[in-house]
Amino acid sequence: MPIKRLDKTPMPVRQAGLRAHDFAEVNRGYGAAQAAFEAERCLRCQDAVCEDGCPVRVPIPEFVHRVATGDLRGAADLLRSANPLPAICGRVCPQESQCESRCSMARRFEPVAIGHLERFVADWERSQPPTVAPNLTRSERIAIVGAGPAGLVCAGALARLGYPVTIYEALHAPGGVLRYGIPEFRLPKAILDWEIGLLQALGVEIACNVIIGKTITLDALMNEMGYAAVFIGTGAGLPRFLGIPGEELNGVMSANEFLTRVNLMRGFEFPEADTPVQRARRVAVVGAGNTAMDAVRTALRLGAERALIVYRRSDQEMSARVEEYHHAVEEGVEFHWLTNPLEVVDDGHGWVGGLRCQQMTLGEPDASGRARPLPVAGSEFVLPVESVILAIGTTPNPLLTRTTAGLATNRHGCLLVDERTAETSRSGVFAGGDAVTGAATVILAAGAGKRAAQSIHEALQARR
Numbered sequence: 001m002p003i004k005r006l007d008k009t010p011m012p013v014r015q016a017g018l019r020a021h022d023f024a025e026v027n028r029g030y031g032a033a034q035a036a037f038e039a040e041r042c043l044r045c046q047d048a049v050c051e052d053g054c055p056v057r058v059p060i061p062e063f064v065h066r067v068a069t070g071d072l073r074g075a076a077d078l079l080r081s082a083n084p085l086p087a088i089c090g091r092v093c094p095q096e097s098q099c100e101s102r103c104s105m106a107r108r109f110e111p112v113a114i115g116h117l118e119r120f121v122a123d124w125e126r127s128q129p130p131t132v133a134p135n136l137t138r139s140e141r142i143a144i145v146g147a148g149p150a151g152l153v154c155a156g157a158l159a160r161l162g163y164p165v166t167i168y169e170a171l172h173a174p175g176g177v178l179r180y181g182i183p184e185f186r187l188p189k190a191i192l193d194w195e196i197g198l199l200q201a202l203g204v205e206i207a208c209n210v211i212i213g214k215t216i217t218l219d220a221l222m223n224e225m226g227y228a229a230v231f232i233g234t235g236a237g238l239p240r241f242l243g244i245p246g247e248e249l250n251g252v253m254s255a256n257e258f259l260t261r262v263n264l265m266r267g268f269e270f271p272e273a274d275t276p277v278q279r280a281r282r283v284a285v286v287g288a289g290n291t292a293m294d295a296v297r298t299a300l301r302l303g304a305e306r307a308l309i310v311y312r313r314s315d316q317e318m319s320a321r322v323e324e325y326h327h328a329v330e331e332g333v334e335f336h337w338l339t340n341p342l343e344v345v346d347d348g349h350g351w352v353g354g355l356r357c358q359q360m361t362l363g364e365p366d367a368s369g370r371a372r373p374l375p376v377a378g379s380e381f382v383l384p385v386e387s388v389i390l391a392i393g394t395t396p397n398p399l400l401t402r403t404t405a406g407l408a409t410n411r412h413g414c415l416l417v418d419e420r421t422a423e424t425s426r427s428g429v430f431a432g433g434d435a436v437t438g439a440a441t442v443i444l445a446a447g448a449g450k451r452a453a454q455s456i457h458e459a460l461q462a463r464r
């Protein structure tokens, strides 16, 4: 079996969708003059197509105009009224495929950098004294299961409507993927803590280390504990595996496990902080989505000399943000496109000694609409790596649905909800975010939490 030489020849950066400010600004953010200058480029289109690309419909032209005129308080208030997590979304939202992809300016020039303006305004707001105070005037108490973006946003919206809310979170700290998945270098924990602090200032209570379905059942929440309604935002945290020989070897782990160990055990501060995560010299990450890019860049920060992306399709089919891909290229990640893992090779001592792969070629589109990868006969080779991290997708954790009668799910384990009200098959139990859609995005989860809060409010009003 030939051993593939690992040379450093990263693929050229794709040009489509890359703009000058992706390179220049992403790590240091805008200053006030630069933000105003960028905002003045906005045409304030009558038909603001950028808004159609925003899942929570931020009133973009008005927001951008306020930045252009220096009304940062007004811009911040407008932004927050539509998007409850602006400092986070300004950093992690895929604007290039949402609002900015539709911007009229993009027909001839670069689109207005809406995402960078969002981040600038949200960061400015963080430098101001908080203006929120609790106003919990209603008697019906609401329980939220899961403190990811869906649960946090739902809780905030309900607290603003006057409801006392308690979030139950399985882990020892709130934030969901924002805390245990997305690394510090992309989303500083201080920003997440600040957003969560605002919710607590509104009166939202957060009970950590409580697994609903194990520590407390959903029925107990509704019956013995007397909650008037429950929102489930438990995400899609169960990793998929390849099912190939050798996956049980030491040195193979899911990206979820790897990132959780680093994020929650401060592995990102290596070598100042100690952490029980394997720091391999050569690491292969299987997959090419945002999770894969986060895992591979984290492996580099933990000291890997070689960090590889292994993906069975080509760069044209990868789902990672162009910005994330570009950063990975800049940092020296090696990309092995059209490469399908067949077996994790044992080094003879129960540890990973390599990854046996096969070269692929692309055929006709499959059910997902993407070109189907087909094996090239006689093309097998071994990548010499000591660690294999799998980032090939996740599904909802079945713990809650298995321990709760009457919660209907689809064949992927996602909760079924009424599209209009977000109510599940159980009366008074609502759901949203990745637990319903499968792995998606922060803003879609936040939008679902916001809509569900409105539905819960309407349902409780109707009960009166």
Ligand code: FAD
Residues within 6 Å of the ligand: 092, 093, 094, 145, 146, 147, 148, 149, 150, 151, 168, 169, 170, 171, 174, 175, 176, 177, 178, 181, 182, 210, 211, 212, 213, 233, 234, 235, 236, 237, 259, 290, 291, 292, 294, 397, 399, 400, 432, 433, 434, 435, 439, 440, 441, 442, 443, 445
């Ligand atoms: P989650 O964020 O998964 O939160 C669910 C919470 O529920 C967790 O805290 C979990 O511990 C808790 N929970 C689960 N079960 C129970 C239970 N039984 N009892 C109590 N608590 C429970 N999206 C983007 O838009 N941009 C990005 O750049 C991006 N990067 C990503 C990088 C990584 C590594 C990953 C994994 C995802 C990324 N995503 C990104 C996707 C995005 O983070 C998710 O779509 C989003 O976090 C989903 O929010 P959620 O609230 O539905 O679930």
Ligand code: SF4
Residues within 6 Å of the ligand: 041, 042, 043, 044, 045, 048, 049, 050, 051, 060, 061, 064, 102, 103, 104, 105, 112, 114
């Ligand atoms: Fe401004 Fe672009 Fe939206 Fe037009 S489409 S209002 S130019 S951000």
